[in-house]
Amino acid sequence: MNACTGPDRPAIEVLHLRKTYGDTTAVDDVSFSVAEGEIFGILGPNGAGKTTTIECALGLRRPDSGSIRVMGLNPGEDREELHLIVGAQLQASALPGLLKVGEILGLYRSFYRQPADVAELVRVLGLAGKLKNYYMSLSGGQKQRLSVALALIGRPKIAMLDEVTTGLDPQARRDTWDLLDGVRDRGATIVLVTHYMEEAERLCDRVALIDRGRIVAIDSPAALAQRAGGGQRVRFVPSGPFDERLLTGLPEVQGVERHGRHVVVSGSGDLVSAVILALASAGLTAGHVQVESATLEDAFVLLTGRHLDNGVTVSRP
Amino acid sequence: MSIRSSLLPAGTPRAAFRMIVLNESRIARRLPLGLLVGVVLPTVLLVIIGSVRHNRQHLQVLGGLTTFSVYVPIFLAMVIAALAFYGLPIPLAIYRDQGILRRLSTTPVPPAWVLAAQLVLNVSFAAAELVLLLVVAMTGFGIAAPKSAGGLVLAVSLSMATVFAIGLWVSAIARPRTAGILAAVCFFPLMSFAGLLFPRAEMPRALLDASNLTPLGAAVQAIQSALLDGFPPISPLLVLPAYAVIFGALAVRFFRWE
Numbered sequence: 371m372n373a374c375t376g377p378d379r380p381a382i383e384v385l386h387l388r389k390t391y392g393d394t395t396a397v398d399d400v401s402f403s404v405a406e407g408e409i410f411g412i413l414g415p416n417g418a419g420k421t422t423t424i425e426c427a428l429g430l431r432r433p434d435s436g437s438i439r440v441m442g443l444n445p446g447e448d449r450e451e452l453h454l455i456v457g458a459q460l461q462a463s464a465l466p467g468l469l470k471v472g473e474i475l476g477l478y479r480s481f482y483r484q485p486a487d488v489a490e491l492v493r494v495l496g497l498a499g500k501l502k503n504y505y506m507s508l509s510g511g512q513k514q515r516l517s518v519a520l521a522l523i524g525r526p527k528i529a530m531l532d533e534v535t536t537g538l539d540p541q542a543r544r545d546t547w548d549l550l551d552g553v554r555d556r557g558a559t560i561v562l563v564t565h566y567m568e569e570a571e572r573l574c575d576r577v578a579l580i581d582r583g584r585i586v587a588i589d590s591p592a593a594l595a596q597r598a599g600g601g602q603r604v605r606f607v608p609s610g611p612f613d614e615r616l617l618t619g620l621p622e623v624q625g626v627e628r629h630g631r632h633v634v635v636s637g638s639g640d641l642v643s644a645v646i647l648a649l650a651s652a653g654l655t656a657g658h659v660q661v662e663s664a665t666l667e668d669a670f671v672l673l674t675g676r677h678l679d680n681g682v683t684v685s686r687p
Numbered sequence: 688m689s690i691r692s693s694l695l696p697a698g699t700p701r702a703a704f705r706m707i708v709l710n711e712s713r714i715a716r717r718l719p720l721g722l723l724v725g726v727v728l729p730t731v732l733l734v735i736i737g738s739v740r741h742n743r744q745h746l747q748v749l750g751g752l753t754t755f756s757v758y759v760p761i762f763l764a765m766v767i768a769a770l771a772f773y774g775l776p777i778p779l780a781i782y783r784d785q786g787i788l789r790r791l792s793t794t795p796v797p798p799a800w801v802l803a804a805q806l807v808l809n810v811s812f813a814a815a816e817l818v819l820l821l822v823v824a825m826t827g828f829g830i831a832a833p834k835s836a837g838g839l840v841l842a843v844s845l846s847m848a849t850v851f852a853i854g855l856w857v858s859a860i861a862r863p864r865t866a867g868i869l870a871a872v873c874f875f876p877l878m879s880f881a882g883l884l885f886p887r888a889e890m891p892r893a894l895l896d897a898s899n900l901t902p903l904g905a906a907v908q909a910i911q912s913a914l915l916d917g918f919p920p921i922s923p924l925l926v927l928p929a930y931a932v933i934f935g936a937l938a939v940r941f942f943r944w945e
Contacts, residue, residue, distance in 0.1 A: 428793055430789070430792065430793070449693075449792075450693070450696035450697075450698060450699070450795060450797075451698065453793060453794055453795045454698045454699075454795050456793070457793075458793035460786075460789065460790060460793065462786050462789070463786035463787070463789050463790035463793075464785040464786045464787055464790065465787060465790065466710070466714055466782070466787055468713070468714045468717040468718055469710055469713065469714065473710055473713065474710075476706065477703075477706050477707065477710050478794065480700060480702055480703045480705075480706040481699065481700070481703045481794045481795050481796045482700070482795065483698070483700055520790075524794070524795075
């Protein structure tokens with residue numbers, strides 16, 4: 371979004387970041403910058419290097435080469451200043467099982483000079499009824515929500531969230547998204563590591579698609595989907611047989627496939643109307659019409675040849 | 688980044704340390720392994736041994752001392768050893784293994800504050816239990832007041848510094864599965880040398896000399912002298928700090944937060 375509202379300096383700047391573990395290159399020449407007030411997504415399959423990137427930006431890992439600046443700070447050197455203004459939610463971390471939720475919130479609240487309103491956080495995250503429960507007795511989703519609360523409890527200028535809604539049910543996921551919208555409205559910058567494209571599409575101003583340690587594209591979700599052809603697919607069941615040339619001749623149409631009774635037409639522009647009008651001119655109607663827009667997933671497959679979910683290579687004709 | 692600013696970051700509220708100590712004490716109460724071995728067990732053993740009449744008779748073989756008066760300094764050393772070997776390392780090993788210290792290292796609080804809080808807590812438990820044991824021994828079982836109060840404070844302080852330095856080294860290398868084993872491997876042999884199974888007064892000369900060179904043997908030697916004879920001899924006052932320095936350095940060298 372609006373690079374114009376941010377100051378000259380980006381909130382986060384990563385240049386030529388490289389990190390290897392033994393023979394494995396986790397992150398290979400990754401560069402990006404995040405404007406202040408932006409929600410920036412890092413999207414890719416498991417093992418793509420997302421978490422390593424975040425951990426370097428938090429000062430938890432030392433890059434082999436490259437530079438990182440977070441609000442002008444070097445995470446490797448200025449960890450104390452960094453952690454005053456950055457809130458983090460990590461995957462591989464836990465809290466003492468024998469403390470209660472309310473005790474943990476009180477503890478983490480005491481770490482910051484100007485903490486957030488804990489009652490409000492707890493209410494939004496649906497933890498109000500759990501304050502007296504031991505951490506060890508919480509469900510996975512409840513632990514995840516507490517982890518989000520702790521990432522935001524210090525009113526961070528930047529929140530770095532690794533797989534923030536993994537393990538949450540759909541309602542809790544939407545509530546968390548609303549919460550993050552609110553955090554951004556307060557002026558905070560958010561870096562969101564995810565492999566859910568829906569989450570990236572819903573929240574992110576810009577997304578970096580990352581695969582096998584490399585960034586393959588950075589753009590807004592809509593622009594990335596546009597790159598995947600900008601296209602749409604219309605799927606329907608025709609009321610009778612017809613010659614495919616009826617549709618392939620249309621300027622909006624790029625391809626026609628048949629899947630059993632279903633016909634799938636891909637193309638762009640005002641595809642639905644064009645297809646339905648053409649069918650009508652031949653005396654046919656279309657039933658069970660479904661329209662799909664190109665998504666980040668399509669963009670990712672197009673750019674890497676692999677699926678986001680699992681990194682499985684797509685077989686293509 | 689200086690050591691000072693990394694351990695005492697200017698932007699972190701100091702009240703956070705009190706909150707960490709408070710919460711660590713809650714955990715210590717809810718999973719009281721260190722408290723059981725370090726507080727309940729020595730108290731119970733002291734009362735049992737003191738309640739047997741025979742143990743309060745002066746014995747030739749003990750140089751005219753009673754069995755009970757010989758065991759008092761051993762139990763005092765046991766309190767320190769239990770809290771340093773069990774109370775301190777086991778929570779820290781669990782915190783490191785479960786990523787609790789890692790989570791903390793993304794906050795303004797240095798993970799070293801958890802270590803410091805554990806030290807504060809276990810040293811406080813040990814100090815309180817030492818006072819309790821002495822009061823019980825004096826009021827309940829007729830043990831005389833310490834001959835040298837200053838010597839006792841010095842002997843106990845040096846013993847705590849030494850034994851907790853070893854406990855820190857155990858914390859540095861322990862994993863959750865090995866913490867209990869490592870604690871036992873330190874606790875039982877060192878306590879045996881200190882006379883837990885076989886009082887030092889009955890040890891043959893060579894064994895006693897060896898005992899005087901072990902951390903807990905030296906601790907018992909210094910504490911017993913201060914209780915019964917007067918200011919402790921110089922030997923344990925040199926042996927104890929030597930171990931403290933060695934194990935303190937090993938702990939610093941090998942400590943890992945993740």
